[in-house]
Amino acid sequence: MPDKKFSVVIAGGGSTYTPGIVLTLLDNLDKFPIRSLKFYDNDGERQQKIADACAIMIKERAPEIEFLATTNPAEGFTDVDFVMAQIRVGKYEMREKDEKIPLKHGVVGQETTGPGGIAYGLRSIGGVLELIDYMEKYSPNAWMLNYSNPAAIVAVATNRLRPKSKIINICDMPIGIMDRMAKILKLDSYKELDFDYYGLNHFGWWTAVRDKKGNNLMPQLQAYVREHGYILPDESGTEKSWRETFEMAKNVYALDPETLPNTYLKYYLYPQEVVKHSDPNHTRTDEIRLGREKFVFEECAKITESGTAANSAFKSDEHASYIIDLCRAIAYNTKERMLVITPNKGAVENLDSDTMVEIPCLIGANGPEPLAQGKIPRFQKGLIEEQNSVENLVVDAWTEGSYTKLWQALSLSKIVPDAGLAKIILDELVEANKDYWPELKIGRPEPVLS
Numbered sequence: 001m002p003d004k005k006f007s008v009v010i011a012g013g014g015s016t017y018t019p020g021i022v023l024t025l026l027d028n029l030d031k032f033p034i035r036s037l038k039f040y041d042n043d044g045e046r047q048q049k050i051a052d053a054c055a056i057m058i059k060e061r062a063p064e065i066e067f068l069a070t071t072n073p074a075e076g077f078t079d080v081d082f083v084m085a086q087i088r089v090g091k092y093e094m095r096e097k098d099e100k101i102p103l104k105h106g107v108v109g110q111e112t113t114g115p116g117g118i119a120y121g122l123r124s125i126g127g128v129l130e131l132i133d134y135m136e137k138y139s140p141n142a143w144m145l146n147y148s149n150p151a152a153i154v155a156v157a158t159n160r161l162r163p164k165s166k167i168i169n170i171c172d173m174p175i176g177i178m179d180r181m182a183k184i185l186k187l188d189s190y191k192e193l194d195f196d197y198y199g200l201n202h203f204g205w206w207t208a209v210r211d212k213k214g215n216n217l218m219p220q221l222q223a224y225v226r227e228h229g230y231i232l233p234d235e236s237g238t239e240k241s242w243r244e245t246f247e248m249a250k251n252v253y254a255l256d257p258e259t260l261p262n263t264y265l266k267y268y269l270y271p272q273e274v275v276k277h278s279d280p281n282h283t284r285t286d287e288i289r290l291g292r293e294k295f296v297f298e299e300c301a302k303i304t305e306s307g308t309a310a311n312s313a314f315k316s317d318e319h320a321s322y323i324i325d326l327c328r329a330i331a332y333n334t335k336e337r338m339l340v341i342t343p344n345k346g347a348v349e350n351l352d353s354d355t356m357v358e359i360p361c362l363i364g365a366n367g368p369e370p371l372a373q374g375k376i377p378r379f380q381k382g383l384i385e386e387q388n389s390v391e392n393l394v395v396d397a398w399t400e401g402s403y404t405k406l407w408q409a410l411s412l413s414k415i416v417p418d419a420g421l422a423k424i425i426l427d428e429l430v431e432a433n434k435d436y437w438p439e440l441k442i443g444r445p446e447p448v449l450s
């Protein structure tokens with residue numbers, strides 16, 4: 001491998017994923033050598049708590065790496081090769097509203113899907129475009145690997161509004177599911193699987209899973225999923241809401257036994273079942289505040305207070321290893337076959353060319369090269385075209401400042417059963433997001449229903 005060492009900035013350094021990413025970077029310096037690691041965030045206090053602990057991790061494991069945390073974009077984005085973006089515009093305070101406002105009206109309240117995902121998308125577009133502009137101003141040759149959600153809407157927006165920018169939008173849900181497939185097949189890693197997959201982000205299907213000898217593994221996986229979904233014999237470390245999600249995959253699978261589904265399809269195909277199992281007063285954000293967020297900040301405080309990360313409970317994770325694989329593919333032009341979100345350009349024969357599809361691509365120095373996935377069935381085509389229209393209407397609403405387009409997006413979503421209900425939810429979301437959304441000047445009819 002060439003002996004270049006890379007410079008990375010994590011945008012959203014205060015993210016709960018940051019310690020796992022730092023640890024994974026430190027575990028992979030032989031594969032992906034780095035000379036400089038920076039954190040950038042617009043909440044310096046949150047970020048500093050994570051940075052203080054990560055500084056100790058880096059000092060103990062790789063003291064040669066230059067490390068800093070900053071809220072100054074010039075400092076954060078100058079002289080970087082890769083931007084790992086994982087911001088949450090509005091933070092958990094707004095995610096909680098994304099989840100609880102729709103649920104109050106008996107509609108799915110979720111981070112990246114339905115009204116919650118639309119509200120989050122309208123917040124995220126400006127935040128991610130700002131990161132791209134910083135990157136292009138201070139390090140014009142850098143690549144951005146964006147995890148910031150909702151990746152589907154962010155991908156439509158960045159493709160439309162920054163079409164030439166060096167950004168790849170990614171998701172670790174398919175990786176998480178293929179990790180489970182590997183365990184079901186008693187294999188060591190998802191990397192032992194070859195696969196074909198198509199869809200939008202959080203809205204896709206596997207059409208093929210093979211081993212490295214080319215053997216078809218779909219029948220074995222489908223027989224398992226038909227009975228168990230993606231639930232494994234040992235789920236001791238899995239949170240209740242995630243166990244429900246992995247179990248419901250069998251209900252989604254039942255709708256098309258020829259494929260294997262992404263877990264997120266449950267929100268679109270079984271919204272009533274999801275609402276039935278939801279508590280409008282205790283949602284995923286509440287679980288995270290008591291779980292991941294509490295663990296991460298307590299663990300960081302322990303490291304900072306003790307001055308060592310020697311016995312830290314932090315672990316490398318798939319969230320991070322995927323990003324590093326992507327950086328390597330770009331840095332060394334490896335043409336590795338990876339699942340990313342990219343303009344369709346005919347890869348799915350019967351979808352519009354500009355649809356932002358999540359499909360296998362060859363990743364190299366010039367970004368993704370989509371791999372043809374052929375013609376898709378009427379069922380998936382219908383679902384995808386509807387959801388793709390929702391996502392494009394959200395970007396229209398952002399660019400035009402259009403209340404009407406946003407109301408159309410909510411009304412078109414498979415998750416919202418009625419345009420009058422969509423408007424009631426929308427008006428509450430407009431109020432809740434007044435500090436984040438662009439002003440929606442165009443069209444704001446009087447209430448439809450008395």
Ligand SMILES: NC(=O)c1ccc[n+]([C@@H]2O[C@H](COP(=O)([O-])OP(=O)(O)OC[C@H]3O[C@@H](n4cnc5c(N)ncnc54)[C@H](O)[C@@H]3O)[C@@H](O)[C@H]2O)c1
Pocket residue numbers: 011012013014015016017018040041042043046047086087088089090091092127146147148149150151170171172173319
């Ligand atoms: N793509 C995927 O599959 C995937 C997987 C996991 C998490 N995520 C996403 O990663 C992001 C981080 O998740 P988390 O739970 O760690 O969130 P978090 O709230 O813990 O951290 C997000 C950080 O972003 C910062 N931030 C918010 N707006 C910003 C802005 N405009 N500029 C700079 N910094 C900003 C916040 O201050 C915070 O420190 C979220 O968008 C989440 O949805 C995506």
Ligand SMILES: O=P(O)(O)OC[C@H]1O[C@H](O[C@H]2[C@H](O)[C@@H](O)[C@@H](O)O[C@@H]2CO)[C@H](O)[C@@H](O)[C@@H]1O
Pocket residue numbers: 111112149171172173174175176177284288318319
């Ligand atoms: O509710 P959260 O914040 O815990 O998770 C929401 C995210 O869920 C997916 O990412 C999962 C990933 O799929 C799984 O394998 C593991 O790494 O945990 C991740 C985060 O929990 C999804 O892909 C993301 O887009 C969501 O933000």
Ligand SMILES: [Mn+2]
Pocket residue numbers: 151170171172173202
């Ligand atoms: Mn995702």
